Amino acid sequence: MITLNAQPLRDDNELARSLFSYAKGEVLYRQDDRADCWFEVVSGIVRTCRLYPDGRRQLMGFFYPGDAFGVDHDFYKASGEAVTDKVLARRHLSRDALIDDAALHRALKSAEDCIFLLGHRTAAERLAAFLLAFGERTGAQVCITLPMSRCDIADYLGLTIETVSRTMSDFVRRGLVALDAPQRVRILDARQLSAVAGDLHAPDDAEIAMRPGSSSRGPSTPQRHASHQGR
């Protein structure tokens, strides 16, 4: 399961030689290994995750076809693993191919997405934002098939699997989503789900756009780091 499948798919030309296939759960590269190449998803989904000394795991991102990952500098700061079965990835030797700007930008965006999700305070906010973001990314706005396990989701959102599961059940109870199967989520009320995620401007907004530096100091900001709207 932890084997590094180092054999290219085929060998008949330059392009094919850089293509690799991985089974679900297989490790493409390990955290702390020397980062001598970066990857590009061709098909399937890849996760990068970092292990903490105490054994916990933080998923840094999910990567979809076209995305670049493993673009670390000296050593990999996270490992890359196949989420789905039959992951195809193109491997670029760092010294050969200069990573193109667009790919690097997408990698940066992926990291920022993760920060964005972790920035949400409550479990409901995080999960709702995750579902919406995932739906948008994969184009499935209504019926979502989650390729990753609850454990992956939990480690991505910085929660426990129990909390993820409980929160999902709560969404079902409130009629926000339907759960046809553990991994098949149907979004019933996208608007209200956005509201839960906190991505919607409050019904009575109109004042958020004018408070740039807010916190640290400022002429007349009422201060106190905004509450948490009632639930």
Add this chain to the structure above:
Amino acid sequence: MITLNAQPLRDDNELARSLFSYAKGEVLYRQDDRADCWFEVVSGIVRTCRLYPDGRRQLMGFFYPGDAFGVDHDFYKASGEAVTDKVLARRHLSRDALIDDAALHRALKSAEDCIFLLGHRTAAERLAAFLLAFGERTGAQVCITLPMSRCDIADYLGLTIETVSRTMSDFVRRGLVALDAPQRVRILDARQLSAVAGDLHAPDDAEIAMRPGSSSRGPSTPQRHASHQGR
């Protein structure tokens, strides 16, 4: 206060024309503005932060001399603001100067640092990791002068100012650090602080300084929510 100081410092040559100066709290660019240029810190410290619709704030990172920031693609996903007084920044028009790879990599690393910090579960872990990381970054291993407010720290770590303050007091009580002034932190017991941060392999482990070659593969921990491959 929130003005965008758009005047270059001097005008006598190409280099000087791209240099800008900002006062503490000043905004270099705003979230959701069109991202037509990216920046490079020359001196001082810059923060990027994202505002959530509900008014909360998530700091995405602190940037030090040499760092690149504001490298977003279409629109800025966060605003850039001066943390210290007299921030000098070089401004690069996106169409003119291709951002160099190294700068982009540093930006990515900064984002990953943030994820790393947010990945820590408890307030004590986050703050300890933050202090150590900040000390290492600025070269001050013992006596640290925090240029940012408690509010900045809280929004960076995804906590409240009260929790940051309480946790800091707790560190003082436990003899881990001394607080000469709210912004002057002296690290008294770096080793134990690392342990609190969870960056150490078990408190009573053999020895930490076994070289950063390839640490991963943590020793068997009484794990729950095991990932796919044994930890």
Add this chain to the structure above:
DNA sequence: CGTCTCCTTGAAAGCGTTCAATTACAGTGG
């Protein structure tokens, strides 16, 4: 049919947030 893995649910405890009050300190003007 049993076993395995993943997911769900329950109850109690821990911890961070929230609300609220207090302290420290710099700047200002009497």
Add this chain to the structure above:
DNA sequence: CCACTGTAATTGAACGCTTTCAAGGAGACG
């Protein structure tokens, strides 16, 4: 020089959410 003011930081107490520990389903597979 000293009250006054405003901001930042600290501290206290109660509440609520997430974690933790533990047990109970639900499919997949041999």
